[in-house]
Amino acid sequence: MLQDRRILLIVSGGIAAYKTLELVRRLRERGASLCSIMTAAAHHFVTPLSLASLSENKVYSELFSLTQESEMGHIRLSREAELIVVAPASADLLARMALGLASDLATATLLAADKPILVAPAMNAMMWAHPATQANLATLEGRGVIRVGPGAGELACGEVGAGRMAEPGEILAAIEAFFSRSQLLKGRKALVTSGPTREPIDPVRYLSNRSSGKQGHAIAAALAAAGAKTVLVSGPTAEPDPAGVTVVPVETAAEMLRSCEGSLPVDVAVMAAAVSDWAIAAVAPQKLKKTESGAPRLSLVENPDILASIAGRASGRPPLVIGFAAETQNLLENARSKRARKGCDWILANDVSAERGTFGGDSNRITLVRADGIEEWPEMTKREVGQRLAERIAAALAEESRSPSGARKPL
Ligand code: CTP
Secondary structure: OOOOOEEEEEEOOOOOHHHHHHHHHHHHHOOOEEEEEEOOHHHHOOOHHHHHHHHOOOEEOOOOOHHHHHHOOHHHHHHOOOEEEEEEEOHHHHHHHHHOOOOOHHHHHHHOOOOOEEEEEOOOHHHHHOHHHHHHHHHHHHOOOEEOOOEEEEOOOOOEEEEEOOOHHHHHHHHHHHHHHOOOOOOOEEEEEEOEOOEEOOOOOEEOOOOOOHHHHHHHHHHHHOOOEEEEEEOOOOOOOOOOOEEEEOOOHHHHHHHHHHHOOOOEEEEOOEOOOEEEOOOOOOOOOOOOOOOOOOOEEEOOOHHHHHHOOOOOOOOEEEEEEEEOOOHHHHHHHHHHHHOOOEEEEEEOOHHHOOOOOOEEOEEEEEOOEEEEOOOEEHHHHHHHHHHHHHHHHHHHHHOOOOOOOOO
16 A cells, blocks of 8 residues: 655654654555654654664755765655655644744755645644644645644643644554545546636726635645646635645636636536626726716626536536535525536535635535435535545546446436
């Protein structure tokens, strides 16, 4: 399962570092190849010799070491790995990662990394609970960093609480899950839309909506993590670009449609953007001024329906086209008729009534509407929705590839 998988292991300072040695032993048993970096603090807890012996490979720790840099530059360390595992990840290292510091080999490598990162935090319970640590974690997870643990229990400092590094078996399971997930959509291409669109009124004003882009970005991140070559066409959002995704920034619905069409062909298109239904008929070339005659009258024209247009293509229609139905009432009924009206294969229906806090929030409750029935998902984070959707997409595309051509089952 992990045979020949290339992992870069970063060990920071913490009592839990002794458990990392066990993790290394088990990774090697499974055939993974490991290269390691130790922070200065890690040297107080384990020795480079024990790590080098168990990993059967070099251990690096100096950023400015002539011998180490000439052997293997810090940039190459991450380039040659498929996954970076930080275990233990101390509060200090997490903070430096969140800030983007590059003051030693570990942080410089992490900052220059273009690979997925998995962290196993380990620290005192108060340090873990501190808002600074929690904010750092949220930042890192928002950038796609995967976290395993920490667990709760008796800590090395004698206190009891959350902060114990996950056990080697749990970290191993998370690493295996990462590698199996990363194969799901290998060789596939995906297109995702996200965020709101902005329809200009004049050079300084626009018509838009409250979409945060969190769900669309999480879907793009999950598809990329599952191995799909993913293009994300997004309106303006505050979300960071998901790792491994090609982001195409757009403003208006017309630009979004053009960029989507330019990204075809793809195996799957997921339209999660909250496209403004209307644009201003005649955009004022200069800023509109207040006049004696009162407020200006804005005349609207309908925007192109991107989902319907991609789903209705005579040639180059993606085999799987998925839309969202943002509803405030009659969720299922509206979602079903939206699916039929837009000609897409699946609809992810979600309740966006103000009291549910879906717009801008971190969680979502989805009902997946397909031709052959519905699937109700429990309330989960937008990231989890992305992961579950990636699994469903992988299963449907695999099924589609198996069925003889011409006998295509409705997806
Ligand atoms: N959509 C689109 N282009 C548009 C409008 C919507 O691609 N111009 C897509 C959205 O990305 C989403 C789906 O259509 O996947 C449904 O969006 P929603 O806002 O729920 O539906 P509307 O078409 O706007 O219908 P209504 O406002 O009448 O519910």
